[in-house]
Amino acid sequence: MAINVDTVYKTVLLILNKEQRxxxxxxxxxxxxxxxxLDIFEQYFDDLNQQLRVPQAxxxxxDRQMNIDEKISYFKVQGNCDYNTTGSYWNLPTTAVGNLNxxxxxxxxxxxxxxxxxxxxxxxxYIPLTGYPVELQRLQRSDFYTIDKSPLTRPTEDFPCYLYxxxxxxxxxxxxxxxxxxxxxMIRKPLDINWAFQANxxxxxxxxxxxxxxxxxxxxxxxxxxILRILQYSGIVIRDPQVIQAASAEVAQNEANKKG
Amino acid sequence: xxxxxxxxxxxYEGAQGFRGDGTTTKFTTTFDTDLKWYAAERTDESYGKNxxxxxxxANGIPGSWSEVVADYTVSGNxxxxxxxxxDDLYIVVQLKKLDGGEYGNNTTEKxxxxxxxxxxxxxxxxxxxxVINNFLVAYVGAGKLIPSVKRSDIIFHAKRAMQEFSYDxxxxxxxxxxxxxxxxxxxxxxxxxxxxxxxxxDDQGVQHVIMPTNNLTSSPYSVPLQDDQGVPTQDNFxxxxxxxxxIEDRWNSNYMKDNVIDDTIAGWExxxxxxxxxxxxxxxLDTQYANSxxxxxxxxxxxxxxxxANLVDKIVIFEYISDGLSTxxxxxxxxxxxxxxxxxxxxxxxxxxxxxPEYIVQRLKREASAKLRNAKIRLxxxxxxxxxxxxxxxSKWIKH
Numbered sequence: 267m268a269i270n271v272d273t274v275y276k277t278v279l280l281i282l283n284k285e286q287r288x289x290x291x292x293x294x295x296x297x298x299x300x301x302x303x304l305d306i307f308e309q310y311f312d313d314l315n316q317q318l319r320v321p322q323a324x325x326x327x328x329d330r331q332m333n334i335d336e337k338i339s340y341f342k343v344q345g346n347c348d349y350n351t352t353g354s355y356w357n358l359p360t361t362a363v364g365n366l367n368x369x370x371x372x373x374x375x376x377x378x379x380x381x382x383x384x385x386x387x388x389x390x391x392y393i394p395l396t397g398y399p400v401e402l403q404r405l406q407r408s409d410f411y412t413i414d415k416s417p418l419t420r421p422t423e424d425f426p427c428y429l430y431x432x433x434x435x436x437x438x439x440x441x442x443x444x445x446x447x448x449x450x451x452m453i454r455k456p457l458d459i460n461w462a463f464q465a466n467x468x469x470x471x472x473x474x475x476x477x478x479x480x481x482x483x484x485x486x487x488x489x490x491x492x493i494l495r496i497l498q499y500s501g502i503v504i505r506d507p508q509v510i511q512a513a514s515a516e517v518a519q520n521e522a523n524k525k526g
Numbered sequence: 527x528x529x530x531x532x533x534x535x536x537x538y539e540g541a542q543g544f545r546g547d548g549t550t551t552k553f554t555t556t557f558d559t560d561l562k563w564y565a566a567e568r569t570d571e572s573y574g575k576n577x578x579x580x581x582x583x584a585n586g587i588p589g590s591w592s593e594v595v596a597d598y599t600v601s602g603n604x605x606x607x608x609x610x611x612x613d614d615l616y617i618v619v620q621l622k623k624l625d626g627g628e629y630g631n632n633t634t635e636k637x638x639x640x641x642x643x644x645x646x647x648x649x650x651x652x653x654x655x656x657v658i659n660n661f662l663v664a665y666v667g668a669g670k671l672i673p674s675v676k677r678s679d680i681i682f683h684a685k686r687a688m689q690e691f692s693y694d695x696x697x698x699x700x701x702x703x704x705x706x707x708x709x710x711x712x713x714x715x716x717x718x719x720x721x722x723x724x725x726x727x728d729d730q731g732v733q734h735v736i737m738p739t740n741n742l743t744s745s746p747y748s749v750p751l752q753d754d755q756g757v758p759t760q761d762n763f764x765x766x767x768x769x770x771x772x773i774e775d776r777w778n779s780n781y782m783k784d785n786v787i788d789d790t791i792a793g794w795e796x797x798x799x800x801x802x803x804x805x806x807x808x809x810x811l812d813t814q815y816a817n818s819x820x821x822x823x824x825x826x827x828x829x830x831x832x833x834x835a836n837l838v839d840k841i842v843i844f845e846y847i848s849d850g851l852s853t854x855x856x857x858x859x860x861x862x863x864x865x866x867x868x869x870x871x872x873x874x875x876x877x878x879x880x881x882x883p884e885y886i887v888q889r890l891k892r893e894a895s896a897k898l899r900n901a902k903i904r905l906x907x908x909x910x911x912x913x914x915x916x917x918x919x920x921s922k923w924i925k926h
Contacts, residue, residue, distance in 0.1 A: 395602035418685045
């Protein structure tokens with residue numbers, strides 16, 4: 267699934283070093299690679315929105331909506347919300363299950379093992395004792411008040427709603443409270459890239475330490491895109507406009523092909 | 527996938543059986559009706575609110591069943607015993623039934639209620655909940671006419687459709703059997719929207735149509751007390767003082783009071799309403815008052831229905847329409863009108879949305895109108911053989 271960080275780093279170095287143009291250190295690579303990964307990741311959501319407005323071909327591998335959703339799906343996690351009795355609100359899940367079992371971190375504290383930052387909230391679901399799970403409707407604060415005023419739209423346990431503010435969920439009807447089960451699906455943030463090394467190679471050269479490295483979490487199909495975008499940033503690092511231009515032209519062409 | 531989820535026993539008898547194995551403590555029912563459980567002990571005052579009873583038997587033979595009144599809990603549709611029922615023990619969950627079911631040995635043990643009967647014929651209907659969910663699944667999404675919509679909008683339009691359809695399309699005529707008291711008034715039903723028909727019923731159980739008073743009389747909406755100048759007077763709180771209606775008193779004590787409708791035969795040869803004033807008489811007949819069966823009027827001031835004095839102590843049937851939403855989202859929609867409801871919601875959503883091409887709005891409007899017409903025809907229950915039977919009397923004079 268993931269793109270091997272060593273493959274990317276060595277490919278980047280290979281391209282950059284042609285004609286002795288320059289070199290980027292592992293630290294520079296890690297920072298630019300993380301930047302690139304986030305850049306590509308964030309673009310998925312805009313691309314998906316764009317593709318949702320375009321009729322798609324219902325054909326294996328050619329449906330762009332499906333393809334983008336597939337790229338995002340690796341980062342989808344789901345967990346149970348906790349009810350705060352004092353404040354009568356629900357906290358977002360602190361542990362979540364996806365491709366990994368993770369503790370979800372909502373502030374800026376440094377990540378430990380098995381932890382990931384929260385990125386976006388997806389669907390909130392109420393699990394009643396009988397019947398099927400019910401998706402909660404997300405409302406803005408103004409709607410959250412006015413929806414109660416019409417007897418026709420007033421939330422019920424069959425059709426509940428929620429307000430999302432400050433990583434908290436306020437849910438109506440209030441009968442969904444302590445003792446109820448509310449689940450939230452979320453997107454977690456990709457983990458930071460790390461090309462770890464040990465400086466014990468020939469002549470003190472860096473040897474890749476696979477066990478301490480963090481690969482790209484993006485799909486394999488993004489490898490070319492990742493390398494090109496890192497090259498863009500690398501061109502800035504080594505102050506070579508030719509690298510920037512070549513990489514930018516390639517990225518632009520790929521983008522045009524994807525969305526044309 | 528079959529839409530029928532209950533087996534024959536669950537539907538007809540309202541019962542589901544299990545067998546103990548000495549280890550299993552949880553048993554989950556699969557009725558269409560969810561279990562409602564408040565208490566396990568008969569001594570608990572909430573016990574009567576349970577919508578089922580639980581019985582066990584060592585051999586399953588009639589007369590050997592005993593009601594379980596302790597040591598179990600219910601969560602959702604799952605019954606959990608405190609200790610696992612012994613191996614091969616027969617366990618039955620009986621939903622409440624008009625005849626009490628087959629398992630209780632006496633009236634205390636029987637499961638009296640109407641939960642099973644409420645489910646009879648339910649296949650002809652779908653729940654409003656399901657209509658909303660079906661619509662969201664089939665009509666909303668990327669690449670569809672409605673790419674996204676707030677669920678509360680769908681709920682609103684679905685409920686409005688239910689209300690509109692209830693007034694003239696659905697067979698949602700409710701009725702009450704009432705006795706006209708000596709004050710000649712009964713309170714409007716809690717879910718009343720408009721009346722359909724009133725009948726009084728004679729000793730043979732035959733219905734006789736009661737007509738509205740029309741212009742004969744009416745109930746005033748307010749009755750302010752006036753001073754000698756005709757100006758309404760006020761109380762200490764600066765509000766008008768109101769009194770009782772003289773019009774209503776006069777109507778209630780008019781000549782009809784002494785001419786209570788005959789219980790056995792009510793025919794034209796008997797007393798017509800108000801002979802002194804010529805209403806309903808054979809000569810100079812005003813047909814709207816040509817009615818020997820008495821009159822009713824809706825008293826909006828008091829929220830009551832008032833009857834004419836000749837109907838005192840009579841049994842009346844009151845048919846009225848509601849809006850179909852008086853209970854909850856379990857409201858039933860006839861399947862014959864389901865498609866019309868989808869079309870109504872589609873049109874309502876698109877018509878209230880900005881920048882929609884007018885031809886799309888018009889297309890949906892026509893579709894909604896056509897499907898509503900279809901639903902009306904279907905629900906009007908016209909059967910060809912019944913029409914033939916009616917038309918066999920076509921050579922008779924049409925009297926009204």
